[in-house]
Amino acid sequence: MPDQLLYAIEVSLNGLMAGVLYALVALGFVLIFKASGIFNFAQGVMALFAALTLVGIMDGQVPFAHLMNTVFGTDIHGFGWQVPALAAIVLTALVMVLFAILVQRFIFRHLVNQEPIILFMATIGLAYFLEGVGDLMWGSEIRTLDVGLPQGINETIDRVTFDAFGYGFFIDNLDIAATVVAALLVTALVVFSQYTKQGRALRAVADDHQAALSVGISLNYIWILVWSIAGFVALVAGIMWGAKSGVQFSLSLIALKALPVLMLGGFTSIPGAIVGGLIIGMGEKLFEFFVGPLVGGATENWFAYVLALIVLVFRPQGLFGERIIERV
């Protein structure tokens, strides 16, 4: 097989894996938008906050220690214990549920029936507030996140492809783990929404708020539920991205990677987020591989948006989104 073809296959596989990571972030946006019509600008910051909380709990860090030390002149830093990764993940998920309750209680309950742009602006405020709170709670240092995920080249794929083609493919173990986790997550979400009472209620709210209300479904409860699930998805995304680069404030920028995925896949479709992620991931990597060298490289960021725009022109609702028809 020609070298260029082998390289292109390797790039495509890596692109698909990167796409899974983008899709993980996009999923959180889709869940909230589908259930409440809110484009949650804070989704990236939620991933950051969840990852910060996870590392803080694992390291036995006292939240707001720096603030307390400054105000009260104390010298508190840590509890002096380490929490196992699994227990810390469960505790962090509970923190995200608490976050969902607070967001619903203090922000969105007061904004029912407001224009979408008002709700969107509220999430912008929420994003910056949450970033500040995260900083106050856990500090700004870069933290190493080790929840036992494998990292580095997958030796088996390297060896098998080398034996077959004379060139060993590079696939990162972390990307494989992310793919497995994403598959499990999506399966769990599908099972939840199809086969549980809460899931059916969630779908009913997503389809028609008024009708759902009329059959006794509590919008407040459903929105807390959906923000909690989005918080858990953010935690998973935060773990995957945090394992790559350490947990740091630039994690909030991963939302930028999810936007073209949403534009392409549609804002209301979970399969759309996955397929959109895969198309964007593979598309941007292949474009960088073939065209990047001719134009000086660094094409990935803008090419993802070009790809999404092209889809938007022909299918404004995205590949999998629901077509919006408003009758006059």
Added chain:
Amino acid sequence: MKLTLTTLAATLAASTAMADLVIPDLSYRTGPYAAGGIPFSDGYQDYFTLLNERDGGIGGEPIRLIECETAYDTERGVECYEATKGEGALIYQPLSTGITYQLIPKVEADQIPLHTMGYGRTSAANGEVFNWVFNYPANYWDAASVAINHLLEENAGDLSGKKIALIYHNSAYGKEPIRTLEELSEKHGYELTTIPVDHPGQEQKSQWLQIRRDRPDYVIMWGWGVMNQVAIQEAANIRFPMENFIGNWWAGAEHDVTPAGAAADGYKSLNMNRVQEYPVFDEIRQHVIDAGLGAGDGGSSIGSVLYTRGMYAAMLAAEAIEKAQEIHGTSAITAAQMRDGMEALEVTEATMEEWGAPGIGPEFSVSCQDHGGSGYGLVQQWNAEAGTWEPLTDFIQADAEVIDPLVEGDSMSYAQENNITPGCPGS
């Protein structure tokens, strides 16, 4: 109540009148680049606080620090400058190339010195064009040349036929060394490949797959923020030999390597300040940290690469203030007098000994013509097991034969574009 208010007003007035040496600190403790901004700012502030607490300021004049948060955002950096310059600011140190580019015309107009150590506009080393901008002790082009000189040393002076890749932050900052590395490739015969990474640099799979395919002998990195941590992790993932991977001095702090754990062992980076335990740290602990006056979270980053660099920047500023006080025979100097102090700066081993930081940087002097210092840098290597940077070389000189004409060419173009007649003020 009235008495309390009067006392408070009197205290405030007195403290303002006494605090004559105004040093704004354009820091970034929030946002994606906070991990780099915090230790630098802590080191910068703690040293000035030490001078206030231990010596009563400089020349008997207390120092007044004004911290302003830029979040590494150029617009906010300019706002901070505008908000603080009227306070009688003596010197600015924005720790951002983007902010530096915006401030250059402003400081020229306002006549306030701007010190951009190891960053900013490289050709500002030409003091006859950039009267108010200083970038000693070394600049980006020096850094690129120091990296190549180190590789020359490792290869018995011969790099012909070697392949060197530059992976860089796709910004004005990241593109700075390209011209120098191209010139040096012509001189030394190595093959240069440049690989950009878009901001912020969280996803670099394509770039490292390219490196894996091209198999360069060495990779030089011009990164900042999350780009550094991801690049080091990706290099480890593709099993690129860490000892052949060299970051510049903004890609060589502890937080750049720790996320990759043991895999980062052997990674090299340049540094303009030697990292070791200095006597001045004990002074800072005693007079600043133990007194509860430490910046940030109070001393946790003492001795780290960027804390030491921030402290070194403050030492250079304090030394220039002292020079200015000597030259002008007054302790309450102005920004214009500060510039004279900076141009008269002479840093020797004895000076650094006096600071309590022997060998922290190279010996150098500044003049009206040369605002760039010595152009020396050293190479350090990460020991993951010990969790420390170990100096691998002594200070290495940059290739002035290549750098000087580049500085001259670029600064003269700037002078032409901006109708500047090169020369020393007052000459």
